Amino acid sequence: MLGPIAQNLVFGIMVGGLYGLAAVGLSLVFGVTKFLNVAHGELLMLGGYAGFWIFTLWGVDPFLSLPLVVVCLVLIGLVLYKLLFARMVKLTEENKIKNTLLVGFGLSLVFQNMALRLWSADDRGITTAYSGQALTLFGVRFPVVRLASLAIAVVTLLLLDLFLHRTYTGKAIRATVQDWEAATLMGIDIHRVYLLSFVVGAAVAGIAGALVSVGYSIEPAMGLEWTLIALIVMVLGGLGSIVGTFVGGLVLGVTQSLTSYWIGGTYREIVALLIFLVVLVFRPQGLFGSKEG
Amino acid sequence: MLTVEEIDAGYKDLQALWGISLAVNEGEIVALVGPNGAGKTTTLRVISGLLKPSAGCVLLRGRSLAKEPAHRIVELGISQVPEGGRIFTGLTVLENLELGAFGSNARKVKDQSLQWVFGIFSRLEERQRQRAGTLSGGERQMLAIGRALMSKPGLLLLDEPSFGLAPLLVEQIFQMITEINRQGVTILLVEQNVRAALELTQRAYVIENGRIVGQGSGEALLSFESVRSAYLGSS
Amino acid sequence: MTGKRIITLVLIIAVLALLAALPAVVSRDSIINMAVLVLLYVALASSWNILGGYTGQTNLGHAAFFGLGGLTTRLLWLSAGWSLFPSLLAGAGAATTLALIIGTPAFKLKGVYFAIGTLALGQVLNVTVGDMFPMITSLPVQQLVSYQLLPRYYLFVGLAVLTVGTAYVLVNSRLGLGMMAVREEEEAAESLGVSAFRHKLLALVVSAFLAGLTGGAFAFYHVGYYPQFLFSPVWTFDALMMAYIGGTGTIIGPIIGALFFVVAKELLALRLVEIHLTVFGTLFILVVLFLPGGFVQAWASIRRALVRQLGARGVRLASRRQAS
């Protein structure tokens, strides 16, 4: 009895790690810039296709090609920021959210169709030679691909956290989150901070997308679903905490898995969402968010 | 050192400053006093580049700041302590101070500046590992000033440093301001606490409805009738 | 009566006359269908705008009200054999009830937390309805054979008028002022004795009622769909985009937004089958970049600029006249 539950838990944690990673990028961008980029799911999709393409064209292992995927997404992020989002920096917070939402919506249409032209509407995914393999520990199977994905998610998260807390630039980002005007008075160029966060957010989305293409599958219309998940996880964890966001993802993933084992597959989403709402009623600032912000 | 010439500025359709001119000489403490909403804070925002004037110009040592973005002006030597301090409450005291030295020149001498600031505000040294949000009101103001000093400014702009503080603390903060000035930092001080400010400063400007309506030495202004009646009340 | 108001009144009457006469002018069902879609979105976006635009609470769960109205109306009208208007009212009532139930907990949340909280709420209903009603709801054959588009068209005309009219009356009332005060500065409004909660709840209830009615009208209009379809978050996002791109917090904004959105998209879809979404997406981005406050704000600034220019010219003319 305990065996299946433990096994189930393992899968829940692994899917939760991806939820977390998807949300971390969004949360960083939103926290710093107040850009609500609803094309975040599409960035994830592009990351997935980047990994997929590198794998099919050159046969590069999807985990080894992650740096390349990051480079691709950094470039995409740069172009998007310079071309579109840079124009939104000076708007008031409310208008920023509005306009970025609209631009994001337009972008998601464009990206979806680009992907459709480039890769067709078929579902794609990466299967490596070791894809079906699993390590067995105490009778519980740990699929190597998912284990590696989770490890990469955790490492990405830790690196991001270190970057934000240990480097000068990271501290400048955190200061900008709190009070961009005061940050300007420190001599921080908030345009650069915005650009950097946007690009890092895109890169993290790209990593998440590549991992999705390894563990699950990708298709041009997948973006909206991932944007919704990322939004919910971002709020569940609480704004302003990278680690909190990630933990929020884990909580969501584990809840879904346990629900589908105990109550039934049809309820996995409902139960998770209800738990999210209950959390919000009792902690309106999310699990790890502080009221001070 | 700082010359403000004929500045017009405002927000959207609302003009807040009308032809403001003032000058601050090297080593001085100059006060800008006036009632609420007179345009004091707006003047400081124009000087530090947060708000670009629609007419007129700001010169630092004869160099125009018109084209400089706000974050560059810090590197050029003007540092502002905004109203209420606006410290980064989620970061530690030390991190706040480090961010004060964000500019590349200031960053090179960060450790030195840190010792200097700790020398002035020893309380901050004790609390450097604490989250800034846990500090008391007076400590927050000290941190805000200390953070501004970390950029090694030639000119320090202080916006209402006494705001919301107990009288005893106000006195303490003003002593520290004098000390900072004595160590070679020119200061432009915006205050509502006119008596305290005028006692501290060599010179002061009086601003009303976005216009400079009077100037003179601190003591002279103290005896200035309109200032007396307007800001010092019956006392 | 000022001149401006007369113009407004004349414009309104002209638009209404046009709407009333449209079926007589064009005989093509495709045009009437497109008009139905425009009116549907006018109603949906305007109802969203009451809470989202005027009261400043970004509701991302609007589809729940639309869907619940549609579900209830469809069940009563199609399965239980009620006549249309009671079913529509029941649908709107169901949506209103939901609004009353969720209002108190939902307004504990602020800003983006409110937005995402309502999104999750909408998704709960979306998934639940998908689970409980997995079967398609199609009109029975007899009804299909006797299906008439025009009554449906006029229902949507009435609905759009009702929604826009309600929004108009509401925002011009004391309650509307209170709502806008809450949007601008919640605490300041409270200090003036405006209960933020009560105004928000009122806005939510009115918004939900109208969305529920719109859902009901859709249920009457559409021949066959899955009940879950009405709960898709896409309805919310479409309504929000239309309000945003038209201009939130204005009466005309959502109307223009819906018109632009539906007509541009539909025309592109018919002409550029393969790349219509790319083109529409790009067009959308361009509009946002060049008209950042939406159509209404852009128009206002264009008018201001024109007036300024004309004014300047007027002054110049006057001075030249003086000089000569």
Place this chain on the structure above:
Amino acid sequence: MRSRISVLFVLVFVMSGLLTACGSPTAAPATQVPATQAPEPTDVPKPPTPAAIEIGASMPLTGKYGALGAMVKPGYEYAVADINAAGGIYVKEYDAKIPLRLTIYDDESDPTKAVSKLETLYSDQKVVAYLGGAGSDMHAATSAIAEKNGVPYCGVAFALWQIHQQGYRYLFSPFPKSPDQARDVYEILNGLPEGERPTKVAIFQEKTDWGIELGGLWKDNAATYGYEVVAYEEYAPRSEDFSGMILKAQAAGAQTLLAMPSPPDGLAMVKQMAELGWAPEFSLIIRAPENVTWGETLGTTGDYITIFPGWHNGEKFPGVAELNAAYQAQFGRPADLLTGPAYACVQIFADAIARAGTLDRAALRDAVAATDMMTVVGPVTFNADGTGNVLNPLIQWQSGKLELVWPPEQATADLLFPAPAFDKR
């Protein structure tokens, strides 16, 4: 003034309500433009010959059914091109051969948009027949429009049977339906020697109408054929994690898996089966593995899985070879699974138009109902409910390729059974 505007709003609202309720008095069928004239006495000159026979389709080229739409669309296009290459269809009413004109719109996998596209086809192009899109939600909405407008509708790529039980007269589907799929799987398994049959069955049922229909039929039929359902698991579409269900099936010792996942669910399901080390001896997974990229995406993990796709390019019917050749030239592979049935739909319409001798939609509908012909999917006749009597082939992924394994007279390869463990593939 303000109140005057309000009064105006109220007035208009009440009026429009009245119009809605009474049904508009002007709602005469101004839209019912007759496509053709009724047959007339012979001394009256013939009506002018139309330049083309208009047929149209609204299909999901984007959105979640985009992949299905991409397989269906070329089938229609090749069929139309082939018929037009032969000069078109002879229509007795005009005593002339008239070419087909096909209009295709994208409905973004959204039933509301599909409805508006079909209305446009009806009122602007005045189509005499609708070709269906893909995905059962889409068919459900669009077939109702066909019924409403009285336009014959031929749809493929959906196995939903219920949709045919609503009394629709204009809906035709030359495609295997759930009852066929629920019967044939056990028939095929019972072709295996007794004692080797994988009698313990796990059913993973997607909670959608087709899932409920087919899952229920599989369950009901099991006992009749000597099978036992040891795990019956329901799930909502778009679940990322199937481990709970797989673990239960594994624990129950299931040897056969029957499922109907959408492509993303199917890929996730099979990947997780491999990771959890559960390899049923026989898997029938309809839908997801029909995706042309299944083999490429999963490699050997995707092998041994069987499908009821409705058609396969290895079938030995007239026209298949030519279709494959054309497809090969354009896409670099033989025709996809849904391309043949789509092609057949146009063949059926062409045949019916020729037999009806008119472009009148009602007459055309009767002609379609009376269809008895050979197509690229084999012989086709229709039942009264619009379902087709067609071949229901079983195919299997073998070494990254789709092989036709049943019925034996069509087979291109033998059924591989039992499937080995995933790491031994």
